[in-house]
Amino acid sequence: MCPPINTDTFIKATFCPTDGHANPFLTNFAYVRAAERSGAKVFRHTEATGIEVDKGRVKAVHTTTGKISTPVVVNAAGPWSKQVAALAGLDIPTYSERHQCLATEPVEPLFDTMVISFQIGIYLQQVPHGSFVMGIGEKEKPSHNIHSSWQWLEFFTGELLSILPVLKNLRVVRQWAGSYNRTPDAAPILGEHPEVGGFFNAVGFSGHGFMIGPMTAVCMAELITGGVPPVNIDYLSVERFEKGELVIEPSVVG
Ligand SMILES: Cc1cc2nc3c(=O)[nH]c(=O)nc-3n(C[C@H](O)[C@H](O)[C@H](O)COP(=O)(O)OP(=O)(O)OC[C@H]3O[C@@H](n4cnc5c(N)ncnc54)[C@H](O)[C@@H]3O)c2cc1C
Known part of the structure:
Protein backbone atom coordinates (compact mmCIF):
# COMPACT_ATOMS: atom_id res chain seq x y z
CA MET A 1 0.00 0.00 0.00
CA CYS A 2 2.79 2.36 0.96
CA PRO A 3 5.99 0.38 0.30
CA PRO A 4 8.50 3.12 1.26
CA ILE A 5 7.16 3.61 4.80
CA ASN A 6 9.60 2.82 7.60
CA THR A 7 7.82 -0.06 9.32
CA ASP A 8 10.16 0.15 12.33
CA THR A 9 8.31 3.28 13.44
CA PHE A 10 4.90 1.75 14.20
CA ILE A 11 3.32 -1.43 15.52
CA LYS A 12 -0.01 -1.46 13.69
CA ALA A 13 -1.75 0.43 10.92
CA THR A 14 -5.23 0.64 9.46
CA PHE A 15 -6.33 1.21 5.88
CA CYS A 16 -9.55 2.93 4.90
CA PRO A 17 -10.38 2.26 1.23
CA THR A 18 -13.09 4.94 1.16
CA ASP A 19 -10.73 7.77 2.18
CA GLY A 20 -10.74 10.53 -0.39
CA HIS A 21 -9.34 13.95 -1.01
CA ALA A 22 -10.61 17.16 -2.56
CA ASN A 23 -9.09 20.52 -3.37
CA PRO A 24 -10.55 22.97 -0.82
CA PHE A 25 -10.30 26.01 -3.11
CA LEU A 26 -12.13 24.36 -6.01
CA THR A 27 -14.68 22.82 -3.64
CA ASN A 28 -15.46 26.10 -1.86
CA PHE A 29 -15.96 28.06 -5.07
CA ALA A 30 -18.12 25.26 -6.48
CA TYR A 31 -20.34 25.52 -3.38
CA VAL A 32 -20.57 29.30 -3.75
CA ARG A 33 -21.62 28.99 -7.40
CA ALA A 34 -24.14 26.26 -6.54
CA ALA A 35 -25.61 28.41 -3.73
CA GLU A 36 -25.96 31.37 -6.11
CA ARG A 37 -27.65 29.16 -8.70
CA SER A 38 -30.15 28.22 -5.98
CA GLY A 39 -30.92 31.87 -5.24
CA ALA A 40 -28.47 32.69 -2.42
CA LYS A 41 -26.97 36.17 -2.47
CA VAL A 42 -23.25 36.24 -1.67
CA TYR A 95 -9.77 30.26 20.20
CA SER A 96 -7.47 30.13 17.20
CA GLU A 97 -4.19 28.34 16.77
CA ARG A 98 -1.64 28.44 13.96
CA HIS A 99 -1.09 25.30 11.91
CA GLN A 100 1.39 24.99 9.10
CA CYS A 101 1.69 22.78 6.07
CA LEU A 102 3.65 22.58 2.84
CA ALA A 103 3.59 21.38 -0.75
CA THR A 104 6.53 19.84 -2.58
CA GLU A 105 7.54 19.87 -6.20
CA PRO A 106 5.60 17.34 -8.31
CA VAL A 107 7.32 13.97 -8.74
CA GLU A 108 6.49 10.58 -10.22
CA PRO A 109 3.73 8.73 -8.31
CA LEU A 110 5.26 7.09 -5.22
CA PHE A 111 2.15 5.83 -3.41
CA ASP A 112 -1.50 6.77 -3.55
CA THR A 113 -2.60 6.17 0.03
CA MET A 114 -3.00 9.03 2.44
CA VAL A 115 -0.60 8.49 5.35
CA ILE A 116 -1.43 9.65 8.87
CA SER A 117 0.67 8.92 11.93
CA PHE A 118 -1.22 9.07 15.19
CA GLN A 119 2.07 8.84 17.02
CA ILE A 120 3.75 11.93 15.62
CA GLY A 121 0.71 13.70 14.21
CA ILE A 122 1.89 13.83 10.59
CA TYR A 123 -0.48 13.65 7.63
CA LEU A 124 0.47 13.57 3.95
CA GLN A 125 -0.83 12.70 0.54
CA GLN A 126 0.54 12.78 -2.98
CA VAL A 127 -2.01 14.73 -5.00
CA PRO A 128 -2.88 13.83 -8.62
CA HIS A 129 -0.37 16.17 -10.28
CA GLY A 130 2.50 14.72 -8.21
CA SER A 131 3.08 17.18 -5.34
CA PHE A 132 2.99 15.98 -1.77
CA VAL A 133 0.84 18.08 0.56
CA MET A 134 1.67 17.54 4.19
CA GLY A 135 1.47 18.90 7.70
CA ILE A 136 1.76 18.02 11.36
CA GLY A 137 -0.25 18.80 14.46
CA GLU A 138 1.83 21.03 16.69
CA LYS A 139 0.75 22.68 19.94
CA GLU A 140 0.83 26.46 19.66
CA LYS A 141 -0.27 29.34 21.85
CA PRO A 142 -3.69 30.76 20.91
CA SER A 143 -3.26 33.57 18.37
CA HIS A 144 -4.24 34.80 14.93
CA ASN A 145 -0.67 34.39 13.69
CA ILE A 146 -0.67 32.84 10.21
CA HIS A 147 2.98 33.39 9.30
CA SER A 148 4.96 30.31 8.34
CA SER A 149 8.30 29.67 10.03
CA TRP A 150 11.61 27.97 9.26
CA GLN A 151 11.56 26.44 12.76
CA TRP A 152 8.44 24.51 11.79
CA LEU A 153 10.01 23.40 8.51
CA GLU A 154 13.04 22.05 10.36
CA PHE A 155 10.92 20.28 12.99
CA PHE A 156 8.51 18.87 10.42
CA THR A 157 11.09 17.49 8.02
CA GLY A 158 12.87 15.71 10.89
CA GLU A 159 9.64 13.97 11.89
CA LEU A 160 8.69 13.21 8.30
CA LEU A 161 11.98 11.57 7.39
CA SER A 162 11.73 9.24 10.38
CA ILE A 163 8.71 7.57 8.76
CA LEU A 164 9.36 8.22 5.04
CA PRO A 165 13.10 8.64 4.42
CA VAL A 166 12.44 8.16 0.69
CA LEU A 167 11.15 11.76 0.57
CA LYS A 168 14.45 13.28 1.70
CA ASN A 169 15.40 14.89 -1.63
CA LEU A 170 12.03 16.41 -2.40
CA ARG A 171 12.08 20.18 -2.80
CA VAL A 172 9.52 22.27 -0.96
CA VAL A 173 7.80 24.74 -3.27
CA ARG A 174 5.32 26.30 -0.86
CA GLN A 175 4.84 26.49 2.90
CA TRP A 176 1.95 28.28 4.53
CA ALA A 177 -0.03 28.60 7.74
CA GLY A 178 -3.67 28.92 8.67
CA SER A 179 -5.73 28.87 11.83
CA TYR A 180 -7.51 26.00 13.48
CA ASN A 181 -10.51 27.28 15.39
CA ARG A 182 -10.41 25.28 18.60
CA THR A 183 -12.77 24.45 21.43
CA PRO A 184 -11.76 22.99 24.82
C1 LIG B 1 -2.88 23.81 7.84
C2 LIG B 1 -4.30 23.34 7.90
C3 LIG B 1 -4.64 22.09 7.41
C4 LIG B 1 -5.95 21.63 7.45
N1 LIG B 1 -6.26 20.41 6.94
C5 LIG B 1 -7.53 19.97 6.97
C6 LIG B 1 -7.88 18.69 6.43
O1 LIG B 1 -7.03 17.96 5.91
N2 LIG B 1 -9.17 18.29 6.49
C7 LIG B 1 -10.14 19.06 7.05
O2 LIG B 1 -11.29 18.64 7.08
N3 LIG B 1 -9.85 20.28 7.58
C8 LIG B 1 -8.57 20.74 7.56
N4 LIG B 1 -8.26 21.96 8.11
C9 LIG B 1 -9.29 22.68 8.86
C10 LIG B 1 -10.24 23.43 7.96
O3 LIG B 1 -9.49 24.28 7.08
C11 LIG B 1 -11.18 24.26 8.83
O4 LIG B 1 -11.75 23.45 9.84
C12 LIG B 1 -12.28 24.85 7.96
O5 LIG B 1 -11.74 25.71 6.98
C13 LIG B 1 -13.26 25.61 8.82
O6 LIG B 1 -14.25 26.10 7.95
P1 LIG B 1 -15.13 27.31 8.39
O7 LIG B 1 -16.05 27.58 7.23
O8 LIG B 1 -15.70 27.08 9.74
O9 LIG B 1 -14.09 28.52 8.56
P2 LIG B 1 -13.18 29.23 7.48
O10 LIG B 1 -12.92 28.33 6.32
O11 LIG B 1 -12.02 29.80 8.22
O12 LIG B 1 -14.11 30.40 6.96
C14 LIG B 1 -14.49 31.45 7.83
C15 LIG B 1 -14.85 32.62 6.96
O13 LIG B 1 -15.46 33.62 7.78
C16 LIG B 1 -14.99 34.87 7.33
N5 LIG B 1 -15.17 35.87 8.41
C17 LIG B 1 -14.58 35.91 9.62
N6 LIG B 1 -15.01 36.98 10.32
C18 LIG B 1 -15.91 37.62 9.52
C19 LIG B 1 -16.69 38.81 9.66
N7 LIG B 1 -16.67 39.56 10.78
N8 LIG B 1 -17.49 39.17 8.62
C20 LIG B 1 -17.55 38.43 7.48
N9 LIG B 1 -16.83 37.30 7.29
C21 LIG B 1 -16.02 36.91 8.30
C22 LIG B 1 -13.53 34.62 6.98
O14 LIG B 1 -13.04 35.62 6.13
C23 LIG B 1 -13.63 33.26 6.30
O15 LIG B 1 -13.89 33.42 4.93
C24 LIG B 1 -6.96 22.45 8.05
C25 LIG B 1 -6.62 23.72 8.54
C26 LIG B 1 -5.30 24.17 8.47
C27 LIG B 1 -4.97 25.54 9.00
Whole structure:
Protein backbone atom coordinates (compact mmCIF):
# COMPACT_ATOMS: atom_id res chain seq x y z
CA MET A 1 0.00 0.00 0.00
CA CYS A 2 2.79 2.36 0.96
CA PRO A 3 5.99 0.38 0.30
CA PRO A 4 8.50 3.12 1.26
CA ILE A 5 7.16 3.61 4.80
CA ASN A 6 9.60 2.82 7.60
CA THR A 7 7.82 -0.06 9.32
CA ASP A 8 10.16 0.15 12.33
CA THR A 9 8.31 3.28 13.44
CA PHE A 10 4.90 1.75 14.20
CA ILE A 11 3.32 -1.43 15.52
CA LYS A 12 -0.01 -1.46 13.69
CA ALA A 13 -1.75 0.43 10.92
CA THR A 14 -5.23 0.64 9.46
CA PHE A 15 -6.33 1.21 5.88
CA CYS A 16 -9.55 2.93 4.90
CA PRO A 17 -10.38 2.26 1.23
CA THR A 18 -13.09 4.94 1.16
CA ASP A 19 -10.73 7.77 2.18
CA GLY A 20 -10.74 10.53 -0.39
CA HIS A 21 -9.34 13.95 -1.01
CA ALA A 22 -10.61 17.16 -2.56
CA ASN A 23 -9.09 20.52 -3.37
CA PRO A 24 -10.55 22.97 -0.82
CA PHE A 25 -10.30 26.01 -3.11
CA LEU A 26 -12.13 24.36 -6.01
CA THR A 27 -14.68 22.82 -3.64
CA ASN A 28 -15.46 26.10 -1.86
CA PHE A 29 -15.96 28.06 -5.07
CA ALA A 30 -18.12 25.26 -6.48
CA TYR A 31 -20.34 25.52 -3.38
CA VAL A 32 -20.57 29.30 -3.75
CA ARG A 33 -21.62 28.99 -7.40
CA ALA A 34 -24.14 26.26 -6.54
CA ALA A 35 -25.61 28.41 -3.73
CA GLU A 36 -25.96 31.37 -6.11
CA ARG A 37 -27.65 29.16 -8.70
CA SER A 38 -30.15 28.22 -5.98
CA GLY A 39 -30.92 31.87 -5.24
CA ALA A 40 -28.47 32.69 -2.42
CA LYS A 41 -26.97 36.17 -2.47
CA VAL A 42 -23.25 36.24 -1.67
CA PHE A 43 -21.72 39.52 -0.47
CA ARG A 44 -18.03 39.34 -1.38
CA HIS A 45 -15.39 41.38 0.50
CA THR A 46 -17.99 42.34 3.09
CA GLU A 47 -17.32 42.24 6.82
CA ALA A 48 -20.00 41.79 9.48
CA THR A 49 -19.30 44.59 11.93
CA GLY A 50 -22.28 44.42 14.28
CA ILE A 51 -25.25 42.25 15.20
CA GLU A 52 -28.45 43.87 16.46
CA VAL A 53 -30.22 41.94 19.18
CA ASP A 54 -33.60 43.00 20.52
CA LYS A 55 -35.41 41.29 23.42
CA GLY A 56 -33.04 38.33 23.22
CA ARG A 57 -33.47 37.77 19.46
CA VAL A 58 -31.36 38.60 16.41
CA LYS A 59 -32.78 41.52 14.42
CA ALA A 60 -30.10 42.58 11.93
CA VAL A 61 -26.48 42.38 10.86
CA HIS A 62 -24.46 45.51 10.15
CA THR A 63 -21.82 45.10 7.47
CA THR A 64 -19.28 47.22 5.65
CA THR A 65 -21.75 47.40 2.75
CA GLY A 66 -24.93 48.09 4.72
CA LYS A 67 -27.49 46.68 7.13
CA ILE A 68 -29.26 43.36 6.57
CA SER A 69 -32.47 42.83 8.56
CA THR A 70 -32.75 39.17 9.48
CA PRO A 71 -34.11 36.96 12.28
CA VAL A 72 -31.27 34.42 11.77
CA VAL A 73 -27.48 34.67 11.83
CA VAL A 74 -25.09 31.75 11.46
CA ASN A 75 -21.70 32.30 13.03
CA ALA A 76 -19.45 30.41 10.59
CA ALA A 77 -16.52 32.80 10.99
CA GLY A 78 -13.88 30.11 11.54
CA PRO A 79 -10.86 31.63 13.33
CA TRP A 80 -12.90 34.76 14.10
CA SER A 81 -15.85 32.91 15.64
CA LYS A 82 -15.25 34.34 19.12
CA GLN A 83 -15.18 37.89 17.77
CA VAL A 84 -18.37 37.39 15.73
CA ALA A 85 -20.18 35.90 18.74
CA ALA A 86 -19.06 38.96 20.72
CA LEU A 87 -20.85 41.16 18.15
CA ALA A 88 -24.07 39.65 19.53
CA GLY A 89 -22.86 40.08 23.12
CA LEU A 90 -21.98 36.39 23.50
CA ASP A 91 -18.87 34.74 24.87
CA ILE A 92 -18.08 31.35 23.33
CA PRO A 93 -15.08 29.20 24.35
CA THR A 94 -13.29 29.15 21.00
CA TYR A 95 -9.77 30.26 20.20
CA SER A 96 -7.47 30.13 17.20
CA GLU A 97 -4.19 28.34 16.77
CA ARG A 98 -1.64 28.44 13.96
CA HIS A 99 -1.09 25.30 11.91
CA GLN A 100 1.39 24.99 9.10
CA CYS A 101 1.69 22.78 6.07
CA LEU A 102 3.65 22.58 2.84
CA ALA A 103 3.59 21.38 -0.75
CA THR A 104 6.53 19.84 -2.58
CA GLU A 105 7.54 19.87 -6.20
CA PRO A 106 5.60 17.34 -8.31
CA VAL A 107 7.32 13.97 -8.74
CA GLU A 108 6.49 10.58 -10.22
CA PRO A 109 3.73 8.73 -8.31
CA LEU A 110 5.26 7.09 -5.22
CA PHE A 111 2.15 5.83 -3.41
CA ASP A 112 -1.50 6.77 -3.55
CA THR A 113 -2.60 6.17 0.03
CA MET A 114 -3.00 9.03 2.44
CA VAL A 115 -0.60 8.49 5.35
CA ILE A 116 -1.43 9.65 8.87
CA SER A 117 0.67 8.92 11.93
CA PHE A 118 -1.22 9.07 15.19
CA GLN A 119 2.07 8.84 17.02
CA ILE A 120 3.75 11.93 15.62
CA GLY A 121 0.71 13.70 14.21
CA ILE A 122 1.89 13.83 10.59
CA TYR A 123 -0.48 13.65 7.63
CA LEU A 124 0.47 13.57 3.95
CA GLN A 125 -0.83 12.70 0.54
CA GLN A 126 0.54 12.78 -2.98
CA VAL A 127 -2.01 14.73 -5.00
CA PRO A 128 -2.88 13.83 -8.62
CA HIS A 129 -0.37 16.17 -10.28
CA GLY A 130 2.50 14.72 -8.21
CA SER A 131 3.08 17.18 -5.34
CA PHE A 132 2.99 15.98 -1.77
CA VAL A 133 0.84 18.08 0.56
CA MET A 134 1.67 17.54 4.19
CA GLY A 135 1.47 18.90 7.70
CA ILE A 136 1.76 18.02 11.36
CA GLY A 137 -0.25 18.80 14.46
CA GLU A 138 1.83 21.03 16.69
CA LYS A 139 0.75 22.68 19.94
CA GLU A 140 0.83 26.46 19.66
CA LYS A 141 -0.27 29.34 21.85
CA PRO A 142 -3.69 30.76 20.91
CA SER A 143 -3.26 33.57 18.37
CA HIS A 144 -4.24 34.80 14.93
CA ASN A 145 -0.67 34.39 13.69
CA ILE A 146 -0.67 32.84 10.21
CA HIS A 147 2.98 33.39 9.30
CA SER A 148 4.96 30.31 8.34
CA SER A 149 8.30 29.67 10.03
CA TRP A 150 11.61 27.97 9.26
CA GLN A 151 11.56 26.44 12.76
CA TRP A 152 8.44 24.51 11.79
CA LEU A 153 10.01 23.40 8.51
CA GLU A 154 13.04 22.05 10.36
CA PHE A 155 10.92 20.28 12.99
CA PHE A 156 8.51 18.87 10.42
CA THR A 157 11.09 17.49 8.02
CA GLY A 158 12.87 15.71 10.89
CA GLU A 159 9.64 13.97 11.89
CA LEU A 160 8.69 13.21 8.30
CA LEU A 161 11.98 11.57 7.39
CA SER A 162 11.73 9.24 10.38
CA ILE A 163 8.71 7.57 8.76
CA LEU A 164 9.36 8.22 5.04
CA PRO A 165 13.10 8.64 4.42
CA VAL A 166 12.44 8.16 0.69
CA LEU A 167 11.15 11.76 0.57
CA LYS A 168 14.45 13.28 1.70
CA ASN A 169 15.40 14.89 -1.63
CA LEU A 170 12.03 16.41 -2.40
CA ARG A 171 12.08 20.18 -2.80
CA VAL A 172 9.52 22.27 -0.96
CA VAL A 173 7.80 24.74 -3.27
CA ARG A 174 5.32 26.30 -0.86
CA GLN A 175 4.84 26.49 2.90
CA TRP A 176 1.95 28.28 4.53
CA ALA A 177 -0.03 28.60 7.74
CA GLY A 178 -3.67 28.92 8.67
CA SER A 179 -5.73 28.87 11.83
CA TYR A 180 -7.51 26.00 13.48
CA ASN A 181 -10.51 27.28 15.39
CA ARG A 182 -10.41 25.28 18.60
CA THR A 183 -12.77 24.45 21.43
CA PRO A 184 -11.76 22.99 24.82
CA ASP A 185 -12.62 19.46 23.61
CA ALA A 186 -11.59 19.87 19.94
CA ALA A 187 -15.16 19.14 18.80
CA PRO A 188 -17.28 21.79 17.07
CA ILE A 189 -20.04 23.90 18.59
CA LEU A 190 -23.25 23.51 16.60
CA GLY A 191 -26.69 24.92 17.21
CA GLU A 192 -28.66 27.93 18.38
CA HIS A 193 -27.14 29.85 21.25
CA PRO A 194 -29.38 29.61 24.34
CA GLU A 195 -28.98 33.31 25.19
CA VAL A 196 -29.82 34.86 21.79
CA GLY A 197 -32.64 33.45 19.68
CA GLY A 198 -31.76 33.17 15.99
CA PHE A 199 -27.99 33.18 16.62
CA PHE A 200 -26.59 29.84 15.43
CA ASN A 201 -23.00 28.69 15.89
CA ALA A 202 -21.20 26.41 13.44
CA VAL A 203 -17.69 26.91 14.75
CA GLY A 204 -14.64 25.28 16.33
CA PHE A 205 -13.80 22.70 13.65
CA SER A 206 -10.12 22.31 14.53
CA GLY A 207 -8.44 20.38 11.69
CA HIS A 208 -11.52 18.65 10.31
CA GLY A 209 -13.87 21.41 9.18
CA PHE A 210 -13.37 20.84 5.48
CA MET A 211 -14.48 17.24 5.56
CA ILE A 212 -17.42 17.71 7.92
CA GLY A 213 -18.49 21.04 6.39
CA PRO A 214 -21.09 19.62 3.98
CA MET A 215 -22.90 17.56 6.63
CA THR A 216 -22.65 20.48 9.06
CA ALA A 217 -24.42 22.69 6.52
CA VAL A 218 -27.23 20.15 6.08
CA CYS A 219 -27.68 19.87 9.86
CA MET A 220 -27.68 23.64 10.35
CA ALA A 221 -30.19 24.17 7.52
CA GLU A 222 -32.53 21.61 9.10
CA LEU A 223 -32.18 23.19 12.55
CA ILE A 224 -32.84 26.70 11.24
CA THR A 225 -35.90 25.68 9.22
CA GLY A 226 -37.40 23.66 12.07
CA GLY A 227 -36.53 20.26 10.59
CA VAL A 228 -34.63 17.36 12.10
CA PRO A 229 -30.90 17.09 11.36
CA PRO A 230 -30.00 13.74 9.76
CA VAL A 231 -27.48 13.08 12.53
CA ASN A 232 -27.79 13.92 16.20
CA ILE A 233 -25.92 17.14 16.98
CA ASP A 234 -27.51 17.91 20.37
CA TYR A 235 -24.36 16.85 22.22
CA LEU A 236 -22.38 19.54 20.33
CA SER A 237 -24.32 22.43 21.90
CA VAL A 238 -22.40 25.26 23.53
CA GLU A 239 -23.99 24.38 26.89
CA ARG A 240 -21.86 21.22 27.15
CA PHE A 241 -18.90 23.23 28.45
CA GLU A 242 -20.86 24.62 31.41
CA LYS A 243 -22.38 21.22 32.13
CA GLY A 244 -18.96 19.54 31.95
CA GLU A 245 -20.16 17.18 29.21
CA LEU A 246 -17.12 17.41 26.96
CA VAL A 247 -16.85 15.30 23.82
CA ILE A 248 -13.48 13.60 24.09
CA GLU A 249 -12.30 11.98 20.84
CA PRO A 250 -8.83 10.46 21.25
CA SER A 251 -8.26 9.57 17.57
CA VAL A 252 -7.57 13.05 16.24
CA VAL A 253 -4.52 14.03 14.22
CA GLY A 254 -3.52 17.58 13.46
C1 LIG B 1 -2.88 23.81 7.84
C2 LIG B 1 -4.30 23.34 7.90
C3 LIG B 1 -4.64 22.09 7.41
C4 LIG B 1 -5.95 21.63 7.45
N1 LIG B 1 -6.26 20.41 6.94
C5 LIG B 1 -7.53 19.97 6.97
C6 LIG B 1 -7.88 18.69 6.43
O1 LIG B 1 -7.03 17.96 5.91
N2 LIG B 1 -9.17 18.29 6.49
C7 LIG B 1 -10.14 19.06 7.05
O2 LIG B 1 -11.29 18.64 7.08
N3 LIG B 1 -9.85 20.28 7.58
C8 LIG B 1 -8.57 20.74 7.56
N4 LIG B 1 -8.26 21.96 8.11
C9 LIG B 1 -9.29 22.68 8.86
C10 LIG B 1 -10.24 23.43 7.96
O3 LIG B 1 -9.49 24.28 7.08
C11 LIG B 1 -11.18 24.26 8.83
O4 LIG B 1 -11.75 23.45 9.84
C12 LIG B 1 -12.28 24.85 7.96
O5 LIG B 1 -11.74 25.71 6.98
C13 LIG B 1 -13.26 25.61 8.82
O6 LIG B 1 -14.25 26.10 7.95
P1 LIG B 1 -15.13 27.31 8.39
O7 LIG B 1 -16.05 27.58 7.23
O8 LIG B 1 -15.70 27.08 9.74
O9 LIG B 1 -14.09 28.52 8.56
P2 LIG B 1 -13.18 29.23 7.48
O10 LIG B 1 -12.92 28.33 6.32
O11 LIG B 1 -12.02 29.80 8.22
O12 LIG B 1 -14.11 30.40 6.96
C14 LIG B 1 -14.49 31.45 7.83
C15 LIG B 1 -14.85 32.62 6.96
O13 LIG B 1 -15.46 33.62 7.78
C16 LIG B 1 -14.99 34.87 7.33
N5 LIG B 1 -15.17 35.87 8.41
C17 LIG B 1 -14.58 35.91 9.62
N6 LIG B 1 -15.01 36.98 10.32
C18 LIG B 1 -15.91 37.62 9.52
C19 LIG B 1 -16.69 38.81 9.66
N7 LIG B 1 -16.67 39.56 10.78
N8 LIG B 1 -17.49 39.17 8.62
C20 LIG B 1 -17.55 38.43 7.48
N9 LIG B 1 -16.83 37.30 7.29
C21 LIG B 1 -16.02 36.91 8.30
C22 LIG B 1 -13.53 34.62 6.98
O14 LIG B 1 -13.04 35.62 6.13
C23 LIG B 1 -13.63 33.26 6.30
O15 LIG B 1 -13.89 33.42 4.93
C24 LIG B 1 -6.96 22.45 8.05
C25 LIG B 1 -6.62 23.72 8.54
C26 LIG B 1 -5.30 24.17 8.47
C27 LIG B 1 -4.97 25.54 9.00
